[in-house]
Amino acid sequence: MSFSKNLIHWYSVNKRNLPWRETTNPYFIWLSEIILQQTQVKQGLPYYEAFVTNFPTVFNLAKADESEVLKLWQGLGYYSRARNLHFTAKYVVNELKGEFPNTYKELLQLKGVGDYTASAIASICFNEAAAVVDGNVYRVLSRYLGIDTPINTTAGIKEFKTLAQELIDVKDPATFNQAIMEFGATQCRPKNPDCMFCPFRDSCVAYNKGTIDELPIKLKKLKVKQRYFNFLVFLSEDKQTLIEKREGKGIWQNLYQFPLIETEQNLGYDDFLKVAKAHPLLKDKPFELRQYNDTPKVHKLSHQHLNTTFWIVSVDKVENSIPVENITDYPVPILIGKFIEGFDKFKL
DSSP: OOHHHHHHHHHHHHOOOOGGGGOOOHHHHHHHHHHHTTSOHHHHHHHHHHHHHHOSSHHHHHHSOHHHHHHHHTTSOOTHHHHHHHHHHHHHHHHHTTOOOOSHHHHTTSTTOOHHHHHHHHHHHHOOOOOOOOHHHHHHHHHHHTOOSOTTSHHHHHHHHHHHHHHSOTTSHHHHHHHHHHHHHHTSOSSSOOGGGOTTGGGOHHHHHTOGGGOSOOOOOOOOEEEEEEEEEEEETTSEEOOEEOOSSSTTTTOEESOEEEESSOOOHHHHHHHHHTSTTTTTSOOEEEESSSSOEEEEOSSEEEEEEEEEEEESOOTTOEEGGGGGGSOOOHHHHHHHHHOGGGOO
C-alpha cells in the first residue's frame, strides 16, 4: 500500500470530529485555518465557534468594526492575524462580490494567506492538488524519510514542499492534506509519538535509526529581547480608570492598554515612584502608588519577553477616563485581560 493510501486509511479510522471538516465552504475553511495558525485545535475550537456564531458569513465579518473582531480574538495572540482576517473579509466582499478565489495562486494574493493556508483552502474547497506543509507535515516527513535539512531554512522549505507535492493523492488531495496534518497532530506528536501503533513504523527511517527525538531539525532562533513594561492602572474616587489605544506598528496594534512606562530594567518601588512622578499624567498632581505584583510577570512572545509590573495609581479624578465597569468592553492583550480578571477593583 502506498504512503498516501495508507495515510488516508489511517485517517478514516482515527480522525477527530471537528466542525470545519463538515463543510467545503471556503469562508469556514479560511476562518478555521487562520485561527489555527500557531494555535492548537483545543485552544482554537471555541474561537472558531464564536466567530461562526457572531459572523456566520463573510459579509457579516466584513461589516464588523475592527474593535469587535479584536475583542472576539482576545487571548489567541498574534493579533495581526485578526487584523488581516478583517481586511481580507472586506476585500472579498467589496472587490470579489463575496466569492473567494478558487485556485492556489489566486488565494495567495489575499492578505494573511500564505502557502499553507492557500494550499489547504484550494485542496479542501476546490479539489486542487496543492500540498500543505505546516509543523505537523514537517515532522511527519522528516521522521518518515529521515531528512535532517533544517525546516526553517530556504532549502528546507523548498525540499519539504516538493516532497509533500510528490506524495499527495492527486485524486483526493483534500483528504490527504487533512490526513497528514491529523497524523502529525495526534500520532506523530512532537513528544512521545505513538510509534507502537504507527502504520509506518516498519518503513519509518527515524524509528529504525532511533532518531525520532532528533527530527525535525530547526535552527536556533535569534536571541530573545527583554523588555520592561510598567502599566499605570488609574483608579479614581468615582470609579473611573484610563486606557489608551496602541497606535502604529509593533505588538498589540490597535488593542487597548493601561498607560505604559517602559524602562530599561525592572525597578523597585522607590525608583519607579520617581519615574512615575515625572509622567505627564501625574506630574505635579497628588496620587498614591501601589505595586500590584511583587515580582514582574514575564509574558513570553515569539521574539521578546515582557517583564511586566502593574502599578495601582489612586487619584481624585482621571481626565479622559472611562467607567471601571466598562473596562471589559475593549479588546486588550491577554496579559492585560488576565490582570483585569484577577483585580478585585474591576469586579463590580
